[in-house]
Amino acid sequence: MAEALTSEAILAATEEVLRRYGPAKATVVDVAKALGVSHGSVYRHFATKAALREAVTRRWLDAIHEEMEKEFDPTLSASEMLRDWLQRLFDKKRLSHSEDVELFTTFRTLVGENNAVVDYHLEHLVGQVARIIRVGVDTREFVTDDVERTAQAVWDATQVFHHPAHAQEWGNPHIQDAFDAVVSLVVAGLRYNRIPSATGDA
Amino acid sequence: MAEALTSEAILAATEEVLRRYGPAKATVVDVAKALGVSHGSVYRHFATKAALREAVTRRWLDAIHEEMEKEFDPTLSASEMLRDWLQRLFDKKRLSHSEDVELFTTFRTLVGENNAVVDYHLEHLVGQVARIIRVGVDTREFVTDDVERTAQAVWDATQVFHHPAHAQEWGNPHIQDAFDAVVSLVVAGLRYNRIPSATGDA
DNA sequence: GGACTGACAGATATTGAAATCTGTCAGTCC
DNA sequence: GGACTGACAGATTTCAATATCTGTCAGTCC
Numbered sequence: 001m002a003e004a005l006t007s008e009a010i011l012a013a014t015e016e017v018l019r020r021y022g023p024a025k026a027t028v029v030d031v032a033k034a035l036g037v038s039h040g041s042v043y044r045h046f047a048t049k050a051a052l053r054e055a056v057t058r059r060w061l062d063a064i065h066e067e068m069e070k071e072f073d074p075t076l077s078a079s080e081m082l083r084d085w086l087q088r089l090f091d092k093k094r095l096s097h098s099e100d101v102e103l104f105t106t107f108r109t110l111v112g113e114n115n116a117v118v119d120y121h122l123e124h125l126v127g128q129v130a131r132i133i134r135v136g137v138d139t140r141e142f143v144t145d146d147v148e149r150t151a152q153a154v155w156d157a158t159q160v161f162h163h164p165a166h167a168q169e170w171g172n173p174h175i176q177d178a179f180d181a182v183v184s185l186v187v188a189g190l191r192y193n194r195i196p197s198a199t200g201d202a
Numbered sequence: 203m204a205e206a207l208t209s210e211a212i213l214a215a216t217e218e219v220l221r222r223y224g225p226a227k228a229t230v231v232d233v234a235k236a237l238g239v240s241h242g243s244v245y246r247h248f249a250t251k252a253a254l255r256e257a258v259t260r261r262w263l264d265a266i267h268e269e270m271e272k273e274f275d276p277t278l279s280a281s282e283m284l285r286d287w288l289q290r291l292f293d294k295k296r297l298s299h300s301e302d303v304e305l306f307t308t309f310r311t312l313v314g315e316n317n318a319v320v321d322y323h324l325e326h327l328v329g330q331v332a333r334i335i336r337v338g339v340d341t342r343e344f345v346t347d348d349v350e351r352t353a354q355a356v357w358d359a360t361q362v363f364h365h366p367a368h369a370q371e372w373g374n375p376h377i378q379d380a381f382d383a384v385v386s387l388v389v390a391g392l393r394y395n396r397i398p399s400a401t402g403d404a
Numbered sequence: 405g406g407a408c409t410g411a412c413a414g415a416t417a418t419t420g421a422a423a424t425c426t427g428t429c430a431g432t433c434c
Numbered sequence: 435g436g437a438c439t440g441a442c443a444g445a446t447t448t449c450a451a452t453a454t455c456t457g458t459c460a461g462t463c464c
Contacts, residue, residue, distance in 0.1 A: 038409050153383035157359035165367035181355035189391030229425060240439050
């Protein structure tokens with residue numbers, strides 16, 4: 001009966017099971033049950049439970065990347081673009097934390113495990129920040145002698161608003177105000193920011 | 203025999219027990235045993251185990267406050283003062299994380315519980331940042347229309363370097379470089395930072 | 405013959421009975 | 435008479451037996 005079991009179907013079912021039971025309770029057997037197959041079949045597509053969990057997370061993160069990219073508005077100034085980008089990322093994280101608690105918890109667990117998927121996610125996002133900063137440098141709006149390093153600094157300075165460890169603070173009613181204050185400070189810094197490079201500069 | 207049992211002696215013993223067994227294993231009975239008294243006596247000085255744990259943490263945090271204040275160098279410019287202050291705080295946190303793992307874990311637990319002692323700690327430290335910023339504003343080195351709010355923003359932007367949730371990242375060899383980059387960005391921001399106030403401004 | 409099953413070994417999680425801990429307080433001791 | 439003890443009730447933790455889960459693979463079934 002029915003079509004062959006695909007990796008995609010397994011991922012969708014896993015996401016559903018994760019949402020229902022949470023990362024601590026969700027088992028491979030549950031996923032197989034949801035699909036009406038034996039759990040051995042799942043192992044035909046994913047070598048280990050960890051690999052499966054990782055694939056789900058990657059799918060989820062890829063969706064975020066795509067949205068972040070898609071919603072880019074190139075008519076804005078670099079400052080506005082950066083502020084908008086950070087705001088959108090913050091909104092997305094906040095939303096998925098309140099709406100998708102279980103998946104978010106899975107994600108947090110993976111961050112804690114210092115997983116490769118997370119590294120890739122971070123690199124990708126910091127890369128997007130770098131792109132915006134490069135625009136700002138080109139238009140003389142921002143000053144910096146090391147775009148990559150500055151992008152990382154912007155990322156680090158805004159950790160409270162996207163690192164899952166701070167998720168509980170996102171419910172605070174003053175959080176948007178704190179966000180605005182930090183972003184303003186950072187954007188002001190980009191307007192004249194000569195970070196002495198790690199190896200020293202002339 | 204010997205002197206009467208003092209709160210101070212109990213706190214010292216508790217700290218020792220916490221260091222030896224860690225917050226998960228340390229019991230009030232252990233503390234009493236270390237002091238050679240019955241655990242009922244400990245309850246004469248501290249109403250609950252939580253109150254005892256809180257008092258130890260407060261003692262520990264007070265020591266940090268005092269040191270931070272003591273090492274203040276008033277001959278520096280505001281930028282240098284801020285950079286120095288943040289660096290000293292970071293060094294202290296990093297050190298106590300690597301040397302005093304058990305106490306640090308207790309502290310992290312309390313932060314997670316969103317305890318009042320922690321609020322007091324944060325307010326105190328953000329207050330010190332505000333003081334430095336005020337110096338900068340007075341000397342025309344910094345520009346801001348809301349010192350308190352900006353101090354909080356500086357604090358939030360440097361969370362990665364003092365929030366215990368990020369402690370595992372402090373072992374990374376590039377962390378000092380990341381710290382320098384963020385602090386430079388923040389200090390640059392303070393030189394010309396007009397945060398639109400929450401209620402809007404002209 | 406390739407997708408799938410299901411029984412299996414070892415690893416991990418659950419459970420409930422026993423042990424320990426927290427917090428109280430009547431009573432001891434200087 | 436005030437600092438301290440120690441036995442106690444209820445809450446929490448530990449531990450070991452039991453159940454479930456992960457990952458493998460020989461075998462079934464279109």
